[in-house]
Amino acid sequence: MxxxxxxxxxxxxxxxxxxxxxxxxxxxxxxxxxxxxxxxxxxxxxxxxxxxxxxxxxxxxxxxxxxxxxxxxxxxxxxxxxxxxxxxxxxxxxxxxxxxxxxPLYQLLGGASRTGALAYGHASGRDLPELFDSIRAHLDAGYRALRVQSGIPGLDTVYGVASSPAAPGDRYDYEPARRTGDAHPRPTVEVWDTRAYLRHMPRVFEAVRNEFGPELPLLHDGHHRMTPVQAARLGRDLEPYDLFWLEDATPGEDQSALRLIREHTVTPLAIGEVFNSVHDYTTLLHERLIDYVRSAVTHAGGVTGMRRLLDHAAVYGIRSGLHGPTDISPVGMAAALHLDLAVHNFGIQEYMRHSTETMEVFRTSYTFTKGALHPGDGPGLGVEYDDEAAAAFPYTPAYLPVNRLADGSVHDW
Structure with missing residues (x-):
């Protein structure tokens, strides 16, 4: 062929x-x-x-x-x-x-190891009442695990927090890549204060636990914004609230930085959505410095590259937490779900619902039921591309934001 x-x-x-x-x-x-x-x-x-x-x-x-x-x-x-x-x-x-x-693809990967892949959604709010409303909406929509992101007093915009409240499935999952309509747009600029963030987030998780109890798996994304010492402090401060993981606590380029964090907290750690090869993880896996790998099939060499990475991680008892935001297309999401179903060391799957327009272009067979995703049992990935629908949505230039501190210096976004 x-x-x-x-x-x-x-x-x-x-x-x-x-x-x-x-x-x-x-x-x-x-x-x-x-x-x-x-x-x-x-x-x-x-x-x-x-x-x-x-x-x-x-x-x-x-x-x-x-x-x-x-x-x-x-x-x-x-x-x-x-x-x-x-x-x-x-x-x-x-x-x-x-x-x-x-x-279905998962059968060629060794068959199903489970009936479905536990998925986590993205709950956020500019303040606690708005965050609580978002958590309740996600629970009503069937989610059984949630990433929690909150506004920070004194900051106008914060990573992971929707600009306005909305129900799951109704564009509630913010899209950070801004599309201004200009032929040559420039990134928007957001202002960040790590000390304010470190003071505020433990209070947020204390309030969430008090409101929703100890059983709900809670995740949080630091989005590379802390030094190793700051990340160690946050991990330790969040220990009473039993997080499923603390994600991307510090930039991942220096893998040895995770040693310091690991020495000072038992909060589980996840990292890797910007990694694209098993080689990016070598120290992290061999020294068991993380608990979950966060790469996407789309960015890590496809099904072959991701399977190679997950098999390597399994040797060290490290599980998957594959990247699944709305900038991974339904094709990439479907590929992740087939791996999720097949590999033994599955952990959890990120799941942001795509817009109605996206789902008009990408016809999918995967399902979300009782908090779990399944790729479907049709031949292949289970996704078809609608050329006619796609023609109505031409490419539009867009950039992710740029992050600056209060003194104007560029920080990690």
Missing amino acids: RITAAETLVSSPGRNFVTLRVTTDDGLTGLGDATLNGRELAVESYLREHLVPLLIGRDAHAIEDTWQYLYRGAYWRRGPVTMAAIAAVDTALWDIKAKAAGM
Whole structure:
């Protein structure tokens, strides 16, 4: 079965997505997600100009060989653009292989290890009453685990907090990539104060626990904004509230920084949504400095790359917590769900509901029932791309915000 065509599809149904569609001489098609939020066209160009010409005529079944050919053959390895492009090719080929076998992808990955993947939603509020309303709305919508983000007194905008309250499924999950309509927009600027954040968040979790009890799994994202010492302090201060995890407490480039955090808190740690290779995790896994890996199938080399990473993590008792915001397309989400169902060391799956417009373009078979996701039992990934619907949503330039401290210096966003 040979590849006869590969197309890069760019659309913006509520936000920008880059999709690769591969077609074989048997008439089968496979989809891969190549979305890199705020840098979408860099990956689209990499695919269209550099990888697509290499795919034509290749054996669609030779997934591992194709992965190595694109990874090792380019000489310039890793990096978010390269790995997102490889991920799109890899995921599309797995979609084709599963369709050719007449099976859902998870069956080719060893079959189901569980009946569904526990998912967590994103509850947020500018103050405690608004946060409590958001938590209740998510619980009513069926979620059984929640990430909690709160406004900080004195700060106008805070990462992870929706600009206005809304119900789950009604665009409640904020989209940080701002689309101004300008041909060449610039990132918006947000102001940050770490000390105010460190003072406020323990009070937030104390209030949430007092209101909703000890059983509800609660997660929190620090979004790389703390030094190791600050992160250690927050982890220790949050210990009485029994978090499921503290995510991205400090920038992950220096893996040794997690040693200091680990020495001072027993709050579980998750990191890795900006990582794109198993090599980014080596120290973290070998020294058991984290409890959950947070990469996305879309950014970490596809199904093949993510399976390799999760198998490596399993040796050290470290579980999955795959990245699943709305800048991962439904194709990337479906691929994650097939892995979630198959791997033994599954932990939890992030789940932000896509907009109605997005779901018009991407026709999916995955379901959310009683707090758990399932990819469906149809052949392949279970996602189809609607070209006619996509044509109504052309690419729109957008940037993630830039973060600055009160003195004007650039901080981690």
